[in-house]
Amino acid sequence: MTSTEPDPGQVAVVAFAQSRHARATEGLSEVEMLLPVLRDVLGQTGLSTGQIDFTCSGSSDYLAGRPFSFTMALDGVGAWPPIAESHVETDGAWALYEAWVKLLTGEAETALVYSYGKSSVGDLPEVLTRQLDPYCLAPLWPDSVSLAALQARALLDAEATSERELAGIAARSRAAAADNPHAQVRGTSPDAATLLADAYVTQPLRRHDLPPVSDGAAAVVLATGRTARRLTSRPAWIRGMDHRIEAHSPGARDLTRSPSTRLAAEHAGLFDPGAPPVDVAELHAPFTAQEVVLRDALRLGEGTAVNPSGGPLTANPVMAAGLIRIGEAAARIARGEARRAVAHATSGPCLQQNLVAVLESDGPAEDGSAAGGSAEDGLVKDGSVEDGQGGEGV
Template structure:
């Protein structure tokens, strides 16, 4: 057994364990630490490891959801790191925390890392929270809500003839159908596309089914470098390529119908170097899946979001990491040999991360 040679980086690193809490509209009776604790316990139990086996810990979360400073420090209590460990945090989806851990592992000093992310959208008005990531002088004071902004992007796509409202509904119907097999998903049902298209507009041209649910959840993965990965899992999900790129926050200066940063990241991550079996894409709004799929260059043969994707469960700061965990799970269970995971951050697909995972055939 030997790891496939990575396209990016020199040292093979694999996703070897993954756990997530069920995505719920409102987790009322557990705070962030309490929501994380069973997830952390599960990700260690699946790997037959403990916190003492970890060389590095990295998390992704945002204080703006909880409404208090340094909430990530409190979250560390879910791991119980004593004596102290090397630890870091990103104010982003935990997919970027995974990237930071992957960079650490490339240095060759440590072999293992715990990555986790968590977010409760139920604590406040998510549109108010997300408006605060916009330009604070020219956009933020107008308090544009996230649905209206996504609707601007959807219209740009429709005007360009790159998608249709029918396709948006097909994506939603497929996501909800596939989510029936995912006990952690939140929106799981069987609704015909024609019925979805009868829904009123939330904000035209977006109907309610094109919107991601508001979710509370947490997720965690364990990364292991080199041959130690085989001690944890029979068929490690090797990260053979990973990259992320950012575009201007002035989204009025971007072409919203395409995603230049996703396309760049996909190229550098080597997506096109071989066939892709499945892809877990983090386009929280249905039209964004179309944009991301086109940017990565995935054809119709690729199974998109077999987990149900973000239209079935969209916990802020964890949904991107969940894409990576779900894609890795398809490698472990043998249903895929080469998988792509994508995560996004910022308004209207501003920043994008693309990761290629491979199992030995």
């Protein structure tokens, strides 16, 4: 079924762009950080803002420290004449979900999705305490690293993982990021044994178990059916997408499992009988131990390459990191490196809320180099798109 012509309601990722994520952007305002990413993603499709039917973004006022911070970012879009536009106060993966639903209604054929976050302006672990239950949790100021450490300890106690396995996840992620010019933690990748020699940051977590603090932005263009084909020769079709939430309090949950991820994956069709194997998984696991939980929830086996981009352990621009997972998974498909990929995004303490998207190419995966292009190129452009125009009806 994956090699047949998609029906008109089918939606694909046709372009993806992201910034070079950094500990702190050099004095750029949010819109200054976002603008080149928007130009890049639109440039890949040849579409102008006016040819986009729907725009949706994700960001957080608390991250920026300013109310209505997203209104400034809109300056980068060029919303004139007025555009159909919406915003979610969470990771851009959910903005993509909103846009996907909009496209499924048939009211729009193309959508621009973007998100951004400058974690550097505040003290991120402290800022994130403000998203906890304001009566019984937030007054204790439990930082996000400590909460992740509680989850990691629960997994170690349950013998679901080991500190050595966690170090291995970190080492693998860093090695993978060596090929990703957008990643922040790159270059030499010490092996697990070397990493394990480090002292604890928040026991049982060591430095390598934590994501870097990152500033960054990402953008995706979605399109339906024939329009998607006009815009790229290799659309990454979204075969299913779903997200689920769990109880808020970490003390009310089994932190070693992620039933919401499992449920979302079921609804997204990840486990559909007869579906081809999953070649690539881009998981929004900012902490090493969370990858263990997610692999289990998504039933990923040895045949699936997890976070070949390096994942959030090598660049974690909060509010964009989830959208980047979808973009990275789509880019693998666009480059012919994967036939079927799963992308995951999370929100809230200890994986409270999870989104799963299943992406597929039209045909079988080719050899990694067949489609040409490097990680930097993003998606391959369609030669049939002329004069930078996206075709009629867009």
